[in-house]
Amino acid sequence: MRKIFLIVLCSFTLTGYSQWSPAGDKIKTKWASEIDINNVLLEYPRPIMERPNWQNLNGLWDYAIAPVGMHEWDKSDGKILVPFPVESSLSSIQKTLGKNNELWYSREFTVPERWNNGKVLLHFGAVDWKADVWVNGIKIGSHTGGYTPFSFDITAVLTKGNNKLTVKVWDPTNDGFQPRGKQINNPHGIWYTPVSGIWQTVWMESVPKHYITNLKTTPDIDGNRLCVEVATNENNLSDIIEVSVWDSGKLVASGKSVSGQAVEVLMKDIKLWSPDSPHLYDLKVTLSNAGKVLDEVKSYAAMRKYSTQRDKNGIVRLQLNNKDLFQFGPLDQGWWPDGLYTAPTDEALAYDIIKTKDFGYNMIRKHVKVEPARWYTHCDKLGIIVWQDMPNGDKSPQWQNKKYFDGNELKRAANSETNYKKEWKEIIDYLYSYPCIGVWVPFNEAWGQFKTQEIAEWTKTYDPSRLVNPASGGNHYTCGDILDLHNYPGPDMFLYDAQRATVLGEYGGIGLPLADHIWQPDKNWGYVQFKNSKEVTDEYIKYANNLKTLIKAGFSAAVYTQTTDVEVEVNGLITYDRKVIKVDEPRLKQVNQEICKALD
Structure with a gap:
């Protein structure tokens, strides 16, 4: 009898996991092997506003990829692991969606009986890009925007017992006008694999009727x-x-x-x-x-204040709590070889932030991506200032001479501007209460840059409690709080603003490819490349010593490229799979701490 029981138990376990396994043969993080499909990212998803009664809906869902225009769920193509994007290995699918297809999801759920006295809210952490949602065949709403949470009151459409949730997603990536960060349909160089569909936690919450x-x-x-x-x-x-x-x-x-x-x-x-x-x-x-x-x-x-102030030498400095602070940190892109936009576990999500602190930095520039709420809470708790980029990326409406535009291009330019303003406001609303956010960065290197002065002034007016970096390394206008320069590989100050803080928004990019830890063996690059950890660390220290001189000359912050390797980029301090730290950590930490204390 005991022997039969063990056989049945084994069969059940294997059946559960036979519906899911990571796709493809790319490198993976150690956390990929720790995923439990029945307990995916179980941590409370919104720690800035927490209630006790909630239910996680992550896990295996039915999915289908169908041509644009299907009006209802037809036939499942199999199982997808939510919330990993369809192009990722951890989704188990690893297929590109494209502008001509839509991604359908479906699953059943039940509502606890103890929730019957109030309302039930359905939450999505983020879905890229356009989501339509049905419960029990009744459409409850739509949302556009790939980086912000949204929710629906589903109380009126619920039934006792099983309920059916259906989601349809369309995401044209760079064939659309929406913000997309570094996603592109043809990944190469600094442009990465597309991310489509649900990529953050889906969950339900019980709330009172008045809440x-x-x-x-x-x-x-x-x-x-x-x-x-x-x-x-x-x-x-x-x-x-x-x-x-x-x-x-x-x-x-x-x-x-x-x-x-x-x-x-x-x-x-x-x-x-x-x-x-x-x-x-x-x-x-x-x-x-x-x-x-x-x-x-x-x-x-938290009680804290971000501001600028002119020092005794007449240089405009960034301040924290009315004291000069040189803000120094890495360019953090937040990509994962196995989950793309989605970290495999909460431990993985926190890892890069923990190592940033270990390395002696005091800031992170979150580069053209917005993270799940828990990432910002980790920064709040660990003590990391965040410069938050807008993940823009469409063609700039103001670059082009409109007399050469055809009708479709004019429409796209208008849609791009309207949608940018909508999504930027939603991002600021979403992140406003997190203490770690210190600087808003509406544009990066002229990617989709338009009406810079208007956008910078609106951002500052909408949130006067933070600093505004109008265009990191982009077309520069005299607006906002910061002039931001990019220079590779070593630091250099080729412009200076006596009225605003002058910062080095990107530099470095020291490359080191490590066998068995690279995305694509035959293609990898950094701004400069070296052969071993000592050479990389020596070069880093050389740049750091140059930066110390430039701090005295007027730099008030600096951003080193970058935290980790990303796809074919091998210029990270850590490999893409997070398995190897590529620099001499004690030496790195010592010089970084000296830089962070340079204005003390």
Whole structure:
């Protein structure tokens, strides 16, 4: 009897995994082998606003790739592992979608009985690019934008027992007008494999009938205040919002307001957030009416300030908490050989940030990509300032002489501009309350750059609490807070702005290909290439010493290219599979710490 039981158990286990295995023969991270298809990225996906009752919907879904224009789910092509994009190895599919096809997903789910007294929200962390969603055959909504979360109230269409969720995605990559970062249909050089479909966690949440929809948290260290704006699904002026602030389990401050008014909390004896001391306060936000608690969420906040100030030598410097700080970190693209845009596990997601701290940096430039919410929480907790790029990429409407445009090109230019503004606002809204975000970067190297002054001024007006770097290494205009230069391979200051902070937004790119850790054995490149770790480290130190001189001359920040190798690029400090650190870490850390403290 015991022997029969063991045979049945083995058969079940193998059957579960026979529906999924990584596709292709490219290199993979160590975390790829740790994936449990029944427990994929199980961590709470939105730590900036947390509730206890939620359900993860990641895992194996049915999928199909069908020509554009199909109006309903037809026939499954097999199983896909959500939330890994269809082009990735970890999806088990590894197929390019293309502009002429749509990607269909389907799965069944049940809603816990204890959720019956309120509403049920369906959340998507991110879907690239256009998503249409049905529950039980009823369309509940659509969303465009590949980098921001969205949700739907699905309460009215739910049934007892099994429910069916269907998602249709269209993503033309560089054949469309939408922001796409480094994705391209023909990957080569600095351009990488497309990412289509669901690529962040899908989840459900139980909320009361009257509930909190968003928090917008703004610290004011000069006024010793924390401002919390709380949005709800109903605008009832008799509702009361209360915010309590906790430090190590102890209540330290609180404030109240009526619904629609910001809660201003007076903070005493504040502890400032910085890379050296990333102190976070816990928040509890309560919505009540006539003394009855309607909804409550957990959050966190930090007291910190980003600004610029002229130093004693007349140089405009970046400041954190009213003190000069040289911000120094790597260009971080956030790509994975097995998951592309999606890290295999939460441990993997945090790994690059942890190593950035280990290397002695205090900042990361998140390059033309937006990460899942948990990535920013990791930065908040570890103490890393983030420069957040807009993942733009379409042709620039203002570069072209419109008299040469045909009608389709004019339409694309107009769509590109409208959509850019929509998605940029959504990204800022999404990331506003994360303390680590210090600089907004609307454009990179003139990729899709247009109306730079207008976009920079809008960004600064919309979020005056951060600095604006209008065009990192791009067409320069006298707007925003920063002049950003790119120079490869070594650092150089070929322009200087006496009215704004001057920074080196990219330099370096020292390459080292390592056998068994490269994406494509016959094609790899760096701006310069060396043969071993010592040579790479020596070159890095040489650039770092040059940078020290340029800090005195006027640079206020610098970004080294880059954290990891990415596809055929081999200029990372770490291999693409995250298995080898390619530099002498102690030497790297020592010189990086010296640079970060250069303005002390």
